[in-house]
Every structure is written in C-alpha cells, then in structure tokens.
Amino acid sequence: MKVLKFGGTSVGKPERMHSIAQLIDQPEPLVVVLSALSGTTNALVAIGHALEHQDKQAATHKTDELYKHYQHFIAMLYTTADGKQHGETIINEHFNTIRRVIQQGHYSATEERILLAQGELLSTRMFHAYLQEQGRDAVLLPALSFMKIDSDNEPILSFIEENLANEIQKAGQHRLYITQGYICRNAFGEIDNLKRGGSDYSASLIGAALRSSEVQIWTDIDGMHNNDPRIVRRTFPIAELTFDEAAELAYFGAKILHPSSVWPAQKFSIPVRLLNTMQPEAKGTTILNTSNYDKPVKAIAAKDGLTAIKIKSSRMLLAYGFLNKVFAVFERYKTPVDVITTSEVAVSVTIDNASKLSAIVQELQAFGTVETDQDLSIICIVGNIGSSNQVVISQVFKALDGVPVRMVSFGGSEHNISIVIPSAFRNQALEQLNEALFDWES
Numbered sequence: 001m002k003v004l005k006f007g008g009t010s011v012g013k014p015e016r017m018h019s020i021a022q023l024i025d026q027p028e029p030l031v032v033v034l035s036a037l038s039g040t041t042n043a044l045v046a047i048g049h050a051l052e053h054q055d056k057q058a059a060t061h062k063t064d065e066l067y068k069h070y071q072h073f074i075a076m077l078y079t080t081a082d083g084k085q086h087g088e089t090i091i092n093e094h095f096n097t098i099r100r101v102i103q104q105g106h107y108s109a110t111e112e113r114i115l116l117a118q119g120e121l122l123s124t125r126m127f128h129a130y131l132q133e134q135g136r137d138a139v140l141l142p143a144l145s146f147m148k149i150d151s152d153n154e155p156i157l158s159f160i161e162e163n164l165a166n167e168i169q170k171a172g173q174h175r176l177y178i179t180q181g182y183i184c185r186n187a188f189g190e191i192d193n194l195k196r197g198g199s200d201y202s203a204s205l206i207g208a209a210l211r212s213s214e215v216q217i218w219t220d221i222d223g224m225h226n227n228d229p230r231i232v233r234r235t236f237p238i239a240e241l242t243f244d245e246a247a248e249l250a251y252f253g254a255k256i257l258h259p260s261s262v263w264p265a266q267k268f269s270i271p272v273r274l275l276n277t278m279q280p281e282a283k284g285t286t287i288l289n290t291s292n293y294d295k296p297v298k299a300i301a302a303k304d305g306l307t308a309i310k311i312k313s314s315r316m317l318l319a320y321g322f323l324n325k326v327f328a329v330f331e332r333y334k335t336p337v338d339v340i341t342t343s344e345v346a347v348s349v350t351i352d353n354a355s356k357l358s359a360i361v362q363e364l365q366a367f368g369t370v371e372t373d374q375d376l377s378i379i380c381i382v383g384n385i386g387s388s389n390q391v392v393i394s395q396v397f398k399a400l401d402g403v404p405v406r407m408v409s410f411g412g413s414e415h416n417i418s419i420v421i422p423s424a425f426r427n428q429a430l431e432q433l434n435e436a437l438f439d440w441e442s
Helices: 012-023 040-052 054-079 081-103 109-133 157-171 198-210 244-250 262-267 324-333 356-365 386-399 423-437
Strands: 004-005 031-035 138-141 174-180 184-186 191-193 213-219 240-242 274-275 285-288 297-314 339-340 346-351 369-382 407-410 416-422
Touching: 004 198, 012 054, 012 109, 012 369, 012 407, 031 109, 031 198, 040 054, 040 109, 054 109, 081 109, 109 138, 109 174, 109 184, 109 191, 157 198, 174 198, 198 213, 198 262, 198 274, 213 423, 240 244, 244 262, 244 297, 244 369, 297 356, 297 423, 324 346, 324 356, 339 407, 356 369, 369 423, 386 416, 386 423, 416 423
Parallel strands: 004 031, 004 213, 031 174, 138 174, 213 274, 240 285
Antiparallel strands: 184 191, 274 285, 297 346, 297 369, 339 346, 369 416, 407 416
16 A cells, blocks of 8 residues: 655645545555645634734634635536535535634634635535546545544554554545545644654555555645755756655755654655655655665755854853753754864854744853854755765865855764755855865766
C-alpha cells in the first residue's frame, strides 16, 4: 500500500481535484492524504484573528467570502445535480460550525483549533463525494479517530498504528482510502493539529504506521531544487537525497517539505518521493537511506527570522556546568536553538522564535554580558560534505565575498555547513553560492 499526499495547491481548483482522481486510478490500494484547499487555512486564521479582537462583523464577512468561494468550487467540481446537492450539504455543515464559533461569547485556543480543522475536513469530504459521484471505490477515514499527539505535541506512533489499523478493518477492503492531513487529537482528546505544513507529517506517520511501500508528497514543483527558485535565477531538481540531507534542507528553509515529516518514514526505511501535480511525468526527488549522487554539495536553503544571542563571561564560560545552565534557560521557555558557536570567553546561539526573547535575555544576564542581534538568516549548504570539507569550505567562503558573516557552524553533521548572515544579504549569498558550488557546464 502506498500513501499519497496532495497539498493545498494540488487540490485548490476543481480541475485539479479532477486530475488527482485520475492520478490515483491505480491497481494498488492507496491512502490519499489531503490538505485544505489553497487559501483556506489563511482565511480561517484571518477569521480567528478577527474573533480575537472581538470583531464578529469582520469574522462574519470573511466567512461569507470564503463560503462563496466554496459554492463556486462545488458548482465546478461535480457534474450531476445529486453531486452538487451533496457538495452543498457538505459545505453547509462545516460553515455552520464556523458560524457557531463566531456566535459564541468567547474565543479560546480550543475554538481556534476547531476552526482551523474545517479546511481539511471540507477538502476530504468534497473529494470523497466527487469519487462517489464518479462511481469510484473509496472510503473516508477520519483522521481524528487515529491521529494523536501527546502532551509534548509529539505524535504517538503506537496509537496511530493501532487505531488506523482498526479504522481500515472497520471500513473493509477498498482501493482508495481518503483521509485528512494536519488535524489530530491532543492528549486531552481535543481537536488539535500538527502545525503548518503538517499534512506532510500526517502522510509520513501514516506511511510508517502501515509500513507502506512508498510515501508520495505531491506539490506544485517538480521535486526539491538545489536552491530557492523564487530567488535564484537558475536551479534544478535533485534526483536523490538521503533522509538526513532532506531533514537538514527542510528544517533550514526548503518549503517543499515539512521539517518533521522525514523521521517516521526514515525509521522504517520507507522511500519518500516529492512529485509535481502539474507535471506528473516529472521524476521529482526520491528520498532514501543512501544516495548514488556523487557531488559533495547537493543543495542550498535559507531560513529567515533568526535572532543571535551572545553570552560573554570570562569568569564562567569554562566553569563546570556553565553550558548546561545556559541551555536550561532555553528549555524552560521551550525555545529551540538552531546554531551554536563557542570561544574561550563567549557562547553564541541562534533562535527562530523570539517571542520569549526578553525573558530569556533577563535570565541569561545572571551568567554574563548578553548581546542580541536580530534580522538574521541561516544559509545551509547540504550534501555529503564530510570527505570533501576542505574544498567545499574554501569554495563557500570565496563565494561569500562581500557578504558579512555573523556565525559559522560545521562539524556537527557531515551533511551541513551553516552560515549566519544579515537577512539583507540573503539573496546575494544564495545567488553567489549557487554559481560557485554547482557545475553549470555539465
């Protein structure tokens, strides 16, 4: 059994849903994971934002606008009067839920999560109804019955395995199983989610739970590119990546893949393929345990919105337990650290979530002088760099001529060189590295 995930742009228009129905016409049983229609999650976030500001009128207006979009969508999706009526029933049920949230006297995190879940619930029910209209053998599996996270917001794979198997057993043998990405239950049994991009995570978790033969992530570009095609003039899709390389790229800015979505498939050596719904014939990118690609550098990614924090303390840095005390501060505020560099008198770290910055800095001042630097980006150079590090590092620093470097991290992984620079130089650095590190004559 394969798992196929289709993102928001892949299901964002009626004709694209029609195309997906053709793509999944295969003899092998499939689990199809869908995101919300493109733009829906953003619209639901906007409705929630209006409710946070107690502006029911704005929330109602935004809801009405979104409802009109779905009315037009179902008019084009279905081909029969019965199909259109079924589609109308589906959207009315979910928009009634949205309107009930608006009419309540309060708006909390619980209501927010209920609101955000409507996108995936809508897309899967609409697509399942379309397959039924076409006479296709398909069943809808409710993700809220098997996808669960614990109190640390981590997926409970054993629970997912057991309850997904139960849902499939109850449904019986079918060629197609349709389910929602992104949404789940939390440790309290409430509706929750796997955060933005979580449909990739859902697909990988489902693939792991089923020990599937392959997980396919269908988006609107033909695989992982060697650099950001929105910024750099010329890029190319990478044929193969290892799981470790893909994880590095996803975490450090490659938007095609959710950062957490690699490990469940990696745990059971399940290949992951990144494919293009708009060009299904394109080979895309395959992620495996090992790769035959023999170049030392495979790709470059950038991650923005970083803050650097430097703690300087000639008295305490070399003292036993000093670093442990420093990192305990970040743990208390649940703030992950990206890059770490140390010297004899200072330690510098970067974080991508500055919401607790003031409190973190206040506690760190007990250990020494603290300086912060914001508006930074990490440039991540990924590949099989370990055996060729001297050549690659030399090429990297030559390519960064004219770009001020704030921090450098190398050695923690054979697959990654991380460079922290001011965000104003991000595009320049990506372009210069792109020209220097890849062979454009071959």
